[in-house]
Amino acid sequence: MLGFLFARQTGLEDPLHLKRAESTRRVLTLELNKDRVVDRIHGNGVNTLDIEAVEGKYMLSGGADGVIVIYDLENSSQKPQYTCKSICTVGRSHQHVHKFSVETVQWYPHDTGMFTSSSFDKTLKIWDTETLIPAEIFNFEGTVYCHHMSPIATKHSLIAVGTKDPKVQLCDLKSGSRSHILQGHRGEILSVKWSPRYEHILATASTDSKVRLWDVRRATGSLFTLDQHNGMKSKAASEAADSAHNGRVNGLCFTGDGLHLLTIGTDNRMRLWNSANGENTLVNYGKVYNESRKGLKFTVSKGCSPEFVFVPSGSEIAVYALFTGKLITMLRGHYSYVDCCEFHPDFQELYSGGKDCNILAWIPAPRSPVLDDADDQTKNGGSLNPAFEDAWSSSDDEG
């Protein structure tokens, strides 16, 4: 650290290096911290989380009981202890609340004045954050598993919606109507994601174990399908042709730069693909426990030198190195299945929601005290936290 600082001071190194090194260090030390608490609002499992990209201050969460909550993440109190308060809630008594489980929530990428939510009650709602009243409601034939808005799009404002129907639908916010239908899948669409690099590129994952990439400007069909065998074996086994996984594909995630795409399937595998040509990079992440029948929301770190993937795996969150596939650590804190996790790129914090109704904040551990004032620190720590002290009885007899 000091070396980095010195190099930075002397101008020897790119500031990005320092930033990356520090954020990497912070990600590696993520832990459940008593200093950060997220208010318990959800009385049911938390299905989805989203942190807005504009300020990085507000977080949306959607619960299995249809409740949507907005949290304030920013700690302006100058103290390490902070409780993320909920600012507003679309509770069960709200007149426009989703009837069934909210599957996906997303902020409007360019402004916090609007957010979208989709639910098993077959609707996609566009909410006005100020009034908490839906500005627009899209109704669908089947249950809505996921939706996504391009985070970078400037030329269109399309929301891709994956439903029970195998056709991916695109809803245009400008006109308030469904403009496109993307045909090709044969199963329910469990996940849709826009590329963060090219605004017209869309990836979709389905229960037919295929992942397709689309250019929404193209009328004829998908650009290509991801093939786990890179075309080697698919000729022999016709059934497995062009399949990304051997089970349902229920999670998609682009890397921050949009060059790679991560998919996760119920065959307990995670795969990393080159998003430009659909090539399987064959990174082996080992077994990633995944039994979800719905979409799984996982995330990738941003701004670290080796990037990391955070994947819910049972009641834990597995942290992998993105390109090597090495399991860095397992974050254990939830008491039931974890459904979603969201990475805060500014503070290198991770928020995760699970079926145990908790939203847990994983905070980088505070840097261990420097050597010279070690004594003071330990003393302070000791006095602050009597709970950390051992309580062996002093006499030898009693033990």
Place this chain on the structure above:
Amino acid sequence: MDNQKRETLSALVEELTTSGQPQLDSAKMKQLKQICKSSNEYIDHIYHLIMTQLNEDHAEIRLSAFQIADELFARSHHFRSLLVSNFQEFLELTVETDPAEQPLPPPKEAAQKLKIMAIKSVQEWQSKYGEAYKKLAVGYNFLRHVKKVDFNDVEARTLAERKKAEEKQKRLENIYKDKVCKVEKEMGEMASEIQECLTEIDNCFKLLLSDPADFTFDDFIPSSYKQNHFEKSTSTQLISNNQLVTPDIDDEVPCCSKDLLPMSMLSEDRKVSESTVKHMANQQTKDSSDDESDIEQNSGHDNETFLRNNGIISYKYSLDLDISSGLNINENENNEAVVATIRDLHRLITTKLLPSVQSWIQIFTKAGINDDRMKRAIDFKKALEIAIKKHEDLHINYKWRERKVLKASHDDDEEDDDDDDFEEVPEKEGFEPTIPDHLREEYGLEPSQKEVMQTAAPDPPPRPKRRDDNEEMDPTCAAATLKIFRHKLQSSLSSSMSKASESILSSPKASIESEKQDQESAAPVIPFGLDLYYWGEDQPTAGRILKFSSQHQFWVPHEVEEEVENKELAAMMKTRYITFAGKFEPVKHKCKAPMPNGSLCERQDRIKCPFHGLIVPRDDLGNPTNPEDIVRLEKEKKEKQEVQPDWRDPEMMREIEAATGVDLGSAKNFGKGKGSGKAKKRKYPNLTDLKKRSNTTRSRLEKRVFNKAAVKRVTEAMNRIDSRKHEKFSNQFNYALH
């Protein structure tokens, strides 16, 4: 880190957890704590030990492990952080947070205790360390909010359990509600019925009870009776005597005076009865002629003295009744309807109303209803019970009355409240030694034969055999009684009979008769059959089979033998097969082989004892008595010992092996012997044996049914059946292919 300490730590943990005790051994725990205190490394080690023990599928082990963990949790920060880092698993193993996938293992009591204790501890830990250990707090909140564990609930029930209980409660409540509604409806419907019934029965009681009250002033009572009643001092005396014996419920009229009514009538009012009494007195004198001579002197007129001397009240009364029942027919008919109603009402109350009222009350109490509905039901019950009680007070009268009503519908108002004389009535029914002449025609008998009567008289009147279903034996029929007597006369000649002046049957004839009877009794009884039907007859058609010739107009079979004789069939007409299986003889001997506990084998097998072989005669000490048996047994014993020499006791061998570490071959030699099974000790004798519990009927059956050999046998049989089918149709390609 000292390796030896490490090992002692492991040993201590194992000992503590497998002790099976609900409390930890404090000395061992002290030792353990002392080791842990010295370094965090030991804590690491003990943490792993505890977690492995917690993973054991035995609630007692888990309980003890949890107790150790609890002790250490309060002491070591390092242990706390370790445990909290793996708090999910810890909760799963102790609090049963995942009951579907990971339920707590068996002994149920220990599991329950573990759960309660764990929940309590988690609460304590939370209050003490919750702030410092975030995950502990999260876990606590998880338990509290998601698993809905009520930490104040002593029962430590989880949400699911509580929900189940609630649902059950709700269901029960609903059921009760329905029931109460039904009962309410029923009560509404039946209230009037009950009320009616009660008033009716009350009125009936009033009617009946008023009868005796009016008795003395009643006009239909014959005046002669009254006169008798008051005039005859002797009879009144008798009354007072009898009153002591039989206290009556009826306080107005002494019962025995009524008893006497018919008698007095008999003696003075009616001419017919005169002769009967005489008759009876005669009989009595004959009866007791042997011992009481003075009675003989008594004339038939002196009834009172006779009664007093004899004291046979019953005998006398019964006779009275017989006549009196024939007397007051008019009066009976008046009462009959009331009594019948009472009987019906009583039956209605006991069989229908009271049970239903009781069930209402039961339902009300169960449903916890405590308002006027309940009160009403209770009132009903009380009223009904009072009615029954009233009825019971008059119970016996009514009972006999009922019978009378059923049989003859002869009733007497005066007799209403009298117990004594009616009790004797049924006993009389079977046998009536004297039937008055005027009644003979009524009973369908010839005019009296004094001889018969007299011979019969010495025998005490036989008790009627009511249970006999036979109509002939119907004791109520006088003809049947006479038949019995005749039969008696024929079968045996008693001394009294010989005393009689004339005997109907000559003695030699009787002796032949009796001989014949003896033979008859000895002969076997065979059910009737065809052979008996044709007994001694020659059957021309026996065993012949007739074949009818063709009835066809033109077409006639080539050769028709119209009759075929079948010897077998012919024989069947004349013979009968009687299988003789022999008689079962219970085994009397015992095995008596000496048993290791010193006693003798008590088994009573016919030929061979399953444990001690052939059963041979033995003396009291269990030694065989026959010399060849002794030799044979000796030989067998020797053979056995050769196979398993004494000094190579398998248990001892195993111990030696364990101590020295040298393989003496015990396992090889006795691996299959019975020694290995017995010597196999349980690893932890203090723990509750989980396998023991599985020794249920089901498991035993399973052992049999799913036994490898049995399964094999079944499959073989099935295959055989299958293959047979294939053989049958093997030339059809479809089957041949399979």
